[in-house]
Amino acid sequence: AQTVTQSQPEMSVQEAETVTLSCTYDTSESDYYLFWYKQPPSRQMILVIRQEAYKQQNATENRFSVNFQKAAKSFSLKISDSQLGDAAMYFCAYRSAETSYDKVIFGPGTSLSVIP
Amino acid sequence: DTAVSQTPKYLVTQMGNDKSIKCEQNLGHDTMYWYKQDSKKFLKIMFSYNNKELIINETVPNRFSPKSPDKAHLNLHINSLELGDSAVYFCASSQDGGITNSPLHFGNGTRLTVT
Numbered sequence: 167a168q169t170v171t172q173s174q175p176e177m178s179v180q181e182a183e184t185v186t187l188s189c190t191y192d193t194s195e196s197d198y199y200l201f202w203y204k205q206p207p208s209r210q211m212i213l214v215i216r217q218e219a220y221k222q223q224n225a226t227e228n229r230f231s232v233n234f235q236k237a238a239k240s241f242s243l244k245i246s247d248s249q250l251g252d253a254a255m256y257f258c259a260y261r262s263a264e265t266s267y268d269k270v271i272f273g274p275g276t277s278l279s280v281i282p
Numbered sequence: 283d284t285a286v287s288q289t290p291k292y293l294v295t296q297m298g299n300d301k302s303i304k305c306e307q308n309l310g311h312d313t314m315y316w317y318k319q320d321s322k323k324f325l326k327i328m329f330s331y332n333n334k335e336l337i338i339n340e341t342v343p344n345r346f347s348p349k350s351p352d353k354a355h356l357n358l359h360i361n362s363l364e365l366g367d368s369a370v371y372f373c374a375s376s377q378d379g380g381i382t383n384s385p386l387h388f389g390n391g392t393r394l395t396v397t
Binding site for chain 1: 315322325338372374387388
């Protein structure tokens with residue numbers, strides 16, 4: 167069974183600085199998708215960025231980018247020019263592309279604080 | 283335009299009661315899910331339906347019964363509520379069963395408190 171690990175329960179970053187959140191996963195599959203979701207205090211779950219395992223190029227979305235290392239099974243999220251609104255729980259998630267109708271598996275989350 | 287809406291937003295009830303949470307999506311998605319988020323923020327899937335058919339049923343007490351009258355709706359009924367059922371319950375939908383990179387679209391969650 168696949169698992170997702172986020173080794174940093176809490177992180178903090180100074181406003182306008184850059185922070186990297188770590189995520190590792192365990193799978194025997196070669197085709198899958200990876201996601202980062204953000205959950206602010208409002209508890210809404212918001213998709214931040216997604217990555218297909220077959221793509222070597224790292225995904226980017228404005229100030230958010232990932233470092234996808236398939237061999238190392240690592241999928242870190244970099245937030246550049248951090249803003250107060252980035253303060254939230256961040257969840258790394260895995261979804262199989264080899265099994266139809268498979269579930270999305272979430273990591274335990276990293277709580278990010280942004281210091282003004 | 284709400285994409286995935288669930289009601290109620292908050293639910294406070296006593297042990298032993300029966301309650302329901304409703305979920306509707308207007309995205310035209312084929313697959314809907316229920317996730318439970320515990321007090322430590324851990325998200326765990328409970329059920330998944332594809333076109334009204336149960337696809338995933340994790341190890342969930344049979345006091346929890348999902349019902350999907352059509353592919354746009356997935357409701358969750360809970361019988362004989364227990365203290366340990368207190369959590370935030372999220373409904374979500376996705377375009378298909380996972381063949382594409384379709385992400386989950388979440389509702390805003392229902393905070394259930396059992397006293």
